[in-house]
Amino acid sequence: MKEIVVISGKGGTGKTSITGAFAGLAKKCVLADCDVDAADLHLLLQPQVRERYEFSGGGRAEIKAEKCLKCGLCRQLCRFDAVRRPADGSSFLTVNSLACEGCGLCAHICPAGAIEFKPVVDGEWYVSDTRMGSMVHACLYPGEGNSGKLVTLVRSRAREIATGNGSDYLLIDGSPGLGCPVIASVAGSDLAVIVTEPTVSGEHDLLRIAGLTKHFRVPTVICINRSDINSAASDRIAAVAEAQGVKVIGRVRYDKAVTEAQIAGKTVNEYTDGPVAGDILAAWQRIINLTEGKE
Amino acid sequence: MRVAITSQGRDRDSLLDRRFGRAAFFIVADTETGELSVHDNAQNLNAAQGAGIQAGSTVAGLDVEALITGNVGPKAYAVLKAAGIRIYLAPDGTVAQSLQRFKDGLLEESLSANVEGHWV
Amino acid sequence: MKIAVASGKGGTGKTTVAVNLCLFLVDAGLQVTYADCDVEEPDGHLFLKPEIVTRRRTGIPVPHVDPEACNLCGECGSLCRYSAIVVLKDRVMTFPELCHGCGGCAYICPARAIAEVDRPIGSIDRGNAGKLGFISGCLDIGQAMSPPLIKEVLKETPDDGVTIVDAPPGTSCPAMTAVGDCDYLLLVTEPTPFGRHDLELMLKAVCSLPMPKGVVMNRVNGPDAATEELCDKYGVPVLARIPEDRLVAEAYSKGLTAWEAVSGYRTVFADLWSGIQKDAGRCGE
Structure with missing residues (x-):
């Protein structure tokens, strides 16, 4: 079983869109949507939820007004400025749950024992059936933190399922950016496919994310999406990548069918058999060859 | 010699838990007397982060010389090594089978972490 | 604004x-x-x-433990919810990459053995x-x-x-x-x-x-x-x-x-x- 992460x-x-299309092309696969703070893969794959679990990323502090001595020590020590005077002008301090980092220091030092530290539910995660195979996905409640732990949970469960049912591939829709959820999606996978676009920001961010996969020693390839909107930039990206030993495994042309497929709730290759679907198929074929050691 | 084994259940017929940090239980066996004791790992199982580190610290407190498990990440490995505990990697099987393999010298000693950390 | x-x-x-x-x-x-x-x-x-x-x-402030001053009481390890500091029988280990910089360990250390140093991010x-x-x-x-x-x-x-x-x-x-x-x-x-x-x-x-x-x-x-x-x-x-x-x-x-x-x-x-x-x-x- 090979773990392929798309970032x-x-x-x-x-x-x-590309991960969804790959899922349809892979014969036996399990899917993991690790883009947990803005998960969208389910819009293409319409999963039927089979199992549902609550997720707790940590705890939050809560000040019990009846016990509080108003000494202010918690406010003084909180490095995250989470202990605040409420807007209603009341003299009791409260903990702003968005700012609270969950370190628990305030609860530990409160001389009156007025601060409770309780685990909170930050989201849910699911094991589902889709027409492409099993899918593990999650929904982080908006504004909640510790998505790295949720990504790890989703990925581990998906790996268990994939190993258990003899799947060929575990296909991971990684999260954007470079921080903790991305690291949790990428570290230890068999292949990272970076989807980029031929723009100055696409180029700039590509170099950073490729630095990250290198840092974690994950073999990496690149797929240039909408490659024809700026062919010169696509060629430049390819040259820079190849110079660093990173292969460009596909160029996918700009096509309105990609958005149309999204609106129709289908993957690109289900929606059309036009040239853009051919581009994606060719990219997937190279990924298979690479993971099977044929290239 | 006292040995800790990661276990999915509470007795010698339970299956080895391949996870270290988020193992369900640690079973401590005395290889001379055959005596077993069970230690729940529920607290680390649900840790927000650093389950491997916490489990390493728990096992260090169990006064054992060796650990038998499936996988150990880099941070847990560092803690176990600092505590002077040797790590042995076992294939799937029961606690009793793993212990027998250990006594027969069939288990591979791990001299570095054998899986990636989870980075959270 | x-x-x-x-x-x-x-x-x-x-x-x-x-x-x-x-x-x-x-x-x-x-x-x-x-x-x-x-x-x-x-x-x-x-x-x-x-x-x-x-x-x-x-960067963020992370703990640096002075082994001479530390009495291995374990308070820091039990406070830290990020497993960034753990106390063993004969030493304290820190994992700076897990530290969120709350400063709790340094504040509560009874032996004043913990200083904070910046870890660049x-x-x-x-x-x-x-x-x-x-x-x-x-x-x-x-x-x-x-x-x-x-x-x-x-x-x-x-x-x-x-x-x-x-x-x-x-x-x-x-x-x-x-x-x-x-x-x-x-x-x-x-x-x-x-x-x-x-x-x-x-x-x-x-x-x-x-x-x-x-x-x-x-x-x-x-x-x-x-x-x-x-x-x-x-x-x-x-x-x-x-x-x-x-x-x-x-x-x-x-x-x-x-x-x-x-x-x-x-x-x-x-x-x-x-x-x-x-x-x-x-x-x-």
């Missing part, structure tokens, strides 16, 4:  | 809106600063091409693009925690004039850190199912925040009732509808701003600015 650095490069 | 520009989904044109709004406001004679808080992938400099005057490294550039002030944070590759760096960038923004904060995409901790204390929040979306879905996540995430909010619909191809209804449902006005324009996309791909490339952009941003002022004023009443 992008910059958002909006078409990562999820 | 601090205006944050954010987006649930990446690639909707957040940086384009932030950069062009800056250029419009500078042109209108205001004192403006652009603050790039998308520290994982900062791209504003590619379009603004600022002259960088200073660069400083920044990124850098902050300051400079100017013409009359526009420029601040940008850049997270080091391989670092997991961006919020502390985002906070440092925000601390450097001036109190007077207008600051446009380019926030990281998404709805989790980095995005919330960047928008939490702004005076006005602009949400950028695009008229696709993914765009709408992520806009709704964003609207849910920010509904409890006190500042007024507005939506910018980017790359619009005619009316989009579904997005308009969504904004209505959350009581957030649509302040601008920027039409899809191949010229803008081409300019963007080359690192030019729409402002430079397309003349019609002036009216779009003039309307957007008066919308923000009207809205901010209304909420202040």
Whole structure:
């Protein structure tokens, strides 16, 4: 079983559309949507939820007004400026749950024992059936943190399922950016496919995300999406990548069918058999060859 | 010699838990007397982060010389090594089978972490 | 006034809106600063091409234990919820990459054996693009925690004039850190199912925040009732509808701003600015 993670650095490069299309092309696969703070893959694959679990990323502090001595020590020590005077002018301090980092220091030092530290539910995760195979996905409640732990959970469960049912591939829709959820999606996978676009920001972010996969020693290839909107930039990206030993495994042309497929709730290759679908198929074929050691 | 084994259940017929940090239980066996004791790892199982580190610290507190498990990440490995505990990697099987393999000298000693950390 | 520009989904044109709004406001004679808080992938400099005057490294405070002073009491290890410090029989181990910098271990240590040292996580550039002030944070590759760096960038923004904060995409901790204390929040979306879905996540995430909010619909191809209804449902006005324009996309791909490339952009941003002022004023009443 090979774990293939699709990532992008910059958002909006078409990562999820391409992952969805790959899922339809892979014969036996399990899917993991690790873009947990803006998960979109389910819009293409319409999963039927089979199992549902709550996720707790940590705890939050809460000040019990009846016990509080108003000494202010918690406010003084909180490095995250989470202990605040409420807007209603009341003299009791409260903890702003968005700012609270969950370190628990305030609860530990409160001389009156007025601060409770409780685990909170930050989201849900699911094991589902889709027409492409099993899918593990999640929904981080908006504004909640510790998505790295949720990504790890989603990925581990998906790996268990893929190993258990003899799948050929575990296909991971990674999160955008470079921080903790991305690291959690990428570290230890068999191949990272970076989806980029031929723009100055696409180029810039590509170099950073390729630096990240190199840092974690994950073999990496590049797929240039909407490659024909600026062919010169596509060629430049290819040259820079090849110079660093990173292969460009596909160029996918700009086609309105990609957005139309999204609106229809289908993958690109289900929606059309036009040239853009051919581009994606060719990219997938190279990925298979690479993971099977034929290239 | 006292040995800790990661286990999915509470007795010698339970299956080895391949996970270290998020193992369900640690079973400590005395290889001379055959005596077993069970230690729940529920607290680390649900840790927000650093389950491997916490589990390493728990096992260090169990006064054992060796650990038998499936996989150990880099941070857990560092803690176990600092605590002077040797790590042995076992294939799937029961606690009793793993212990027998250990006594027969059939288990591979791990001299570095054998899986990636989770980075959270 | 601090205006944050954010987006649930990446690639909707957040940086384009932030950069062009800056250029419009500078042109209108205001004192403006652009603050790039998308520290994982900062791209504003590619379009603004600022002259960088200073660069400083920044980090988070992590524990350093003095083994001579430490009595192995274990208090630090039992306090730390991130497993960044663990006490064994004969030593204390630290894992700086897991530390969130709360300072708890150093504060509670009865033996005063813990000092804090800075662990660098990124850098902050300051400079100017013409009359526009420029601040940008850049997270080091391989670092997991961006919020502390985002906070440092925000601390450097001036109190007077207008600051446009380019926030990281998404709805989790980095995005919330960047928008939490702004005076006005602009949400950028695009008229696709993914765009709408992520806009709704964003609207849910920010509904409890006190500042007024507005939506910018980017790359619009005619009316989009579904997005308009969504904004209505959350009581957030649509302040601008920027039409899809191949010229803008081409300019963007080359690192030019729409402002430079397309003349019609002036009216779009003039309307957007008066919308923000009207809205901010209304909420202040």
